[in-house]
Amino acid sequence: MRRAVLALLCSLLAGLAHAEGFRDPQDGAFDASDYLLERKGFLPVPILITEPAVGYGGGAMLLFFSESMAEANAHAKETGIMQPPNITGVGGMATENGTWGAGLFHFRTWGGDRYRYLGGLGKINLNTNYYGVSDQPRAYELDGWGLVQQLLVKLGDSRWFVGPRYTYFDLDTRFTGAIANELGNISRDLAVGKAGLVIDYDSRDNMFYPTRGSYMEIEAQAARDWLGSSRDFDTYELRAFTWLPLDKTWNLGLRIDGRATDGDVPFYAQPFVSLRGLPKGRYQDQYTLTGEMELRWTFVPRWSVLAFGGVGRAWGHWQDFSDADDAWGAGVGFRYLIARKLGLAVGIDVARSQDDNAFYFQVGSAWH
Numbered sequence: 520m521r522r523a524v525l526a527l528l529c530s531l532l533a534g535l536a537h538a539e540g541f542r543d544p545q546d547g548a549f550d551a552s553d554y555l556l557e558r559k560g561f562l563p564v565p566i567l568i569t570e571p572a573v574g575y576g577g578g579a580m581l582l583f584f585s586e587s588m589a590e591a592n593a594h595a596k597e598t599g600i601m602q603p604p605n606i607t608g609v610g611g612m613a614t615e616n617g618t619w620g621a622g623l624f625h626f627r628t629w630g631g632d633r634y635r636y637l638g639g640l641g642k643i644n645l646n647t648n649y650y651g652v653s654d655q656p657r658a659y660e661l662d663g664w665g666l667v668q669q670l671l672v673k674l675g676d677s678r679w680f681v682g683p684r685y686t687y688f689d690l691d692t693r694f695t696g697a698i699a700n701e702l703g704n705i706s707r708d709l710a711v712g713k714a715g716l717v718i719d720y721d722s723r724d725n726m727f728y729p730t731r732g733s734y735m736e737i738e739a740q741a742a743r744d745w746l747g748s749s750r751d752f753d754t755y756e757l758r759a760f761t762w763l764p765l766d767k768t769w770n771l772g773l774r775i776d777g778r779a780t781d782g783d784v785p786f787y788a789q790p791f792v793s794l795r796g797l798p799k800g801r802y803q804d805q806y807t808l809t810g811e812m813e814l815r816w817t818f819v820p821r822w823s824v825l826a827f828g829g830v831g832r833a834w835g836h837w838q839d840f841s842d843a844d845d846a847w848g849a850g851v852g853f854r855y856l857i858a859r860k861l862g863l864a865v866g867i868d869v870a871r872s873q874d875d876n877a878f879y880f881q882v883g884s885a886w887h
Contacts, residue, residue: 530808532781552860560584560665566612569881570646572798578612589692603628603635603726617646635671635680639662648801649694649786652701652837659699661787680719684738687712687747688758692787700756702786703835709785712747713754715740725862726848727883728854730770735759742782752782756790760886772813774829774886794848795885796870796877802846805835821856823864826884839857848872852881 543550566578585605596650605628611621622641628634642664648656654828671680689710699705717741723732738756758776762845765771778790784805791803794811818824828849834840850870857865868879879885 523676526834531607541644543612546861550857550859551863552858554592555858555861555863564610568798569877569879570614571796571875571877572800573618573645574615576612576614576618578610579589580608580642583607590883603632617644619644627670629677632856633673635669635673635682637669638667640666641721643690645723648798650801650803651699651701651786653699655697657699658692658696659692659787660691661692665689669717678722680721683714683719685712685714685719685746686740690787692785699786700712705786710747710749710767711742711788713740713742713752714746715754727861727864728856729760729762731762731764733759733761750783750785752780752784752788753847754788754790755779755781755815756854760884767819770815770817772815772884772886774811774813776809777807780835781805782832789836790833792833793845794829794831794835794846794872795827795868795879796848796850796872796875797846798875802831802833804833804837804843806840807831807833811886814858815854823854823856825852825854825868826850827852827868828871846872846874852879854881 522825541549541551541554543552560583562582562584564582566580568574568576568578583606585607596789603626605626607623607625609623613619613620620641620643622639624637624639627636643660643661647659649659650656659847663687667684667686669682669684671682673680687710689708691708692705694705710750718737720733722736723729723734736756736758737755740754742750742752742754744751756773756778760772760774763771763773776793780789789805790807791800791801792807792809793799794809809829809831811827813825813827815825826849830845830846830847832840832843832845836844848870849872850868852866852868854864854866857863865880865882868881868885870877870879
């Protein structure tokens with residue numbers, strides 16, 4: 520399966536490289552800037568999945584742009600206000616272990632990017648493992664649907680956005696093999712409705728593949744019966760990234776991610792350590808803290824190589840912080856600047872951890 524995914528990727532890139540209109544007049548290299556900038560209407564986007572927790576797979580998305588990015592730039596020059604394009608998307612995916620999903624979303628800004636709306640609706644059938652106190656994989660299935668609604672408002676002329684977020688999902692849960700007895704009686708059909716506040720800060724020089732600046736998001740949400748939840752609990756998240764240019768060719772990226780829960784939280788909604796090379800959900804508990812570094816070297820204008828590594832820890836219900844194991848992931852990768860005018864790069868990261876090896880097809884930065 521891994522060879523098939525790599526073969527598909529290589530064939531796609533080879534086909535595009537020889538396509539008409541995909542050459543940059545500045546350096547003659549393969550470049551998709553004009554195609555993406557002028558694109559208006561529907562744009563098909565392939566999806567390649569290489570996540571160890573669910574196996575290899577793929578899918579596709581169909582994006583609709585009501586205005587091309589070139590038109591948005593022209594409008595920004597006239598008004599002095601730059602805002603992201605409005606996008607509507609629909610798509611689906613499936614993997615080799617039987618996991619599949621489908622959904623749609625809409626992102627819209629107005630008021631000169633003072634207001635940002637995001638809405639999504641999706642259906643999922645997820646097959647993965649729960650480890651818990653036994654530290655042994657117990658296979659389970661989540662089958663259901665969910666939605667998200669979010670509205671952010673820009674604070675004055677600052678780089679801060681603040682607003683509410685509502686999340687709802689209704690999932691049927693069942694263990695397909697050994698049962699995690701430490702969880703007690705598991706509610707098979709469980710609804711979670713939670714609402715809260717989101718605070719964003721964004722000073723990145725490029726949203727796709729930054730070279731300087733920072734991004735931070737703080738979220739606090741409460742699940743209550745009056746919001747449609749079968750259980751009462753709270754969730755808190757903080758994630759922050761910064762990119763530091765060391766010189767013209769070297770760049771250092773730093774990431775920190777902290778998450779916490781309180782109350783009667785469904786086991787699958789507990790936070791987990793997320794690092795490249797580490798299966799999603801492998802280290803999961805009431806609290807998680809993760810740090811990661813990435814060093815990038817742009818050795819020629821369009822090509823860069825990078826090395827990354829991070830460590831995280833999950834604790835709370837099953838272990839104290841001092842007793843919990845460190846989870847680590849590290850690796851190397853490369854990027855090719857596929858759209859110079861947008862600063863968009865694509866590439867592959869190859870990573871390993873104490874539990875698995877994995878590779879990832881990346882569009883821009885691995886941190887989102």
